[in-house]
Amino acid sequence: MSEFFASLAALWEKVAQQFPTVFQALNSGFLQTLKLFIVTLLGALPLGLVISFGSMARFAPLKAVTRFVVWVVRGSPLMIQLLIVYYFPGLVLKQNWWGSGEEGRFLAAAIAFIFNYACYFSEIYRSGIQAVPVGQQEAGQVLGMTGPQIFFRVKLLQMIKHIVPPMANEIITLVKDTSLARIIALQEVIWAGQAFMKGKSGIAGEIWPLFFTAVYYLLFSGLLTLLFNKLEKKLSYFR
Amino acid sequence: MAYFAVENVTKSFGSTRVLKGVDFSMEKGEVLSIIGSSGSGKTTLLRGINFLTLPDTGRFYLEDACFFNAVKDKRLPEREIRKKRLHFGLVFQSFNLFPQYSVLDNLCLAPRCLAQDKSKSAQEETRSRAMDLLNRVGLADKAGNYPCELSGGQQQRVAIARALMLSPKVLCFDEPTSALDPELTGEVLRVLKDLAAERITMIIVTHEMKFAREVSDKVIFMADGVVAEEGDPERLFTDPQTPRLKAFLANTR
Ligand SMILES: Nc1ncnc2c1ncn2[C@@H]1O[C@H](COP(=O)(O)OP(=O)(O)OP(=O)(O)O)[C@@H](O)[C@H]1O
Ligand SMILES: [Mg+2]
Secondary structure, three states: HHHHHHHHHHHHHHHHHHHHHHHHHHHHHHHHHHHHHHHHHHHHHHHHHHHHHHOOOOOOOHHHHHHHHHHHHOOHHHHHHHHHHHHHHHOOOOOOOOOOOHHHHHHHHHHHHHHHHHHHHHHHHHHHHHHHOHHHHHHHHOHHHEEEEHHHHHHHHHHHHHHHHHHHHHHHHHHHHHHHHHHOOOEEEHHHHHHHHOOEOOEEOOOHHHHHHHHHHHHHHHHHHHHHHHHHHHHHOOO | OOOOEEEEEEEEOOOOOOOOEEEEEEEOOHHHHHHHHOOOHHHHHHHHOOOOOOEEEEEEOOOOEEEOOOOOOOOOOOOHHHHHHHOOOEEEOOOOOOOOOOHHHHHOOOOOOOHOOOHHHHHHHHHHHHHHHHHOOHHHHHHHOHHHOOHHHHHHHHHHHHHHHOOEEEEEOOOHHHHHHHHHHHHHHHHHHHHOOOOOEEEOOOHHHHHHHOOOEEEEEOOOOOOEEEEEEEHHOOOOHHHHHHHEEEEHH
């Protein structure tokens, strides 16, 4: 028993000593994670809306094609999509689209993430748009309101209320999904943690930095959960 | 010399003919009740009058002037339809209040959207008119509440006040009490009676036969997409002429 506590103390001492170096490396890795997260949202939130319009289009072929693409993207693993986007140009087309550096990897990852998440978001938008009863539209019409007035003053907030909870879930999933970019060696936080196993900055054979990366995800998703709860509460004054 | 009249209104959905040529007319300040079994086309008629689903054929007259001809006006731009729509009001079976707005704002939203004059004094006038109407339906104390905080009967009274805000020439009701618990229908019917006493011109689709008989100046019985019988309520309810109305009344008793 005392042996166990002794080894625990030794571990603690080692971690405390290595922490500043590791912390710095993980921070810069997390910066890359954060960048991927933000770029994905900036791209996927508007693209998802466009795709949702496609999936509700009156023009049947457009609707069918959009829904098929959404089904494929949502039905297959993001990890495979990442690999395809990253390796397809080089291995199949013999074109070096992505270059060889971190920037190229980021671009490939961003494209895969944006497209994947836009497809998920499109379904959320669609259900939110369709959740507003037609009675709301008709009530606005018989009161002489114009189409845009009905959309912006009557329906939009009701749609947002429907969209926020599933969107919050999806966005929190995205926080953790960014780690999948590790598969194409994007230097995000997990990659940064793993580097200390092989050896980096005089630290080698250490696995605790990798384990420690979980703290970043926890804190970040925790923060987002709080924010979204606040937003949901703000919208809970009506039903 | 009718105040409002419709002539030969027809409407089909695909191959089903729902309205097969409806005619009726009414005077200013009258209450016209429409009764008839489910599927006879009552809702479709009201939606046609309010331009929610345009009829295939038919003319609408206000004070003997034809202001809508379904055949000719088929391709009328939305802006024109909206103008014509403002002659009418419609109260829905399911209230359709705007959930994110307070009762007062439910009343004020459309008038403010429509107003040319966006000045503060105009806004204030809209507000005070809204409060007057809420007083009339007995809900002034709920002005700051949200629809989800009201009972069904209260919501429907707010919906009636909201429709009155635009002072429609003809106010239509599509089964205004059908979605309510029985104990809540009374308060809504009382409001309708008050409006009738104030000579508001109304078309009421209803299954409340006793109410229709008490409050209407004229009753229309619709069957299978046409007006099968019409007339004075006392006569219609005590001495039905057509077998269909006889059967209908026997079933509703
Ligand atoms: N948008 C539509 N598309 C297809 N059919 C419709 C549509 N609206 C109504 N109908 C059909 O038209 C017929 C008349 O419907 P309507 O709602 O006008 O009847 P109603 O007299 O109001 O009946 P109820 O008493 O049940 O409200 C019904 O058979 C209905 O199925
Ligand atoms: Mg109906």
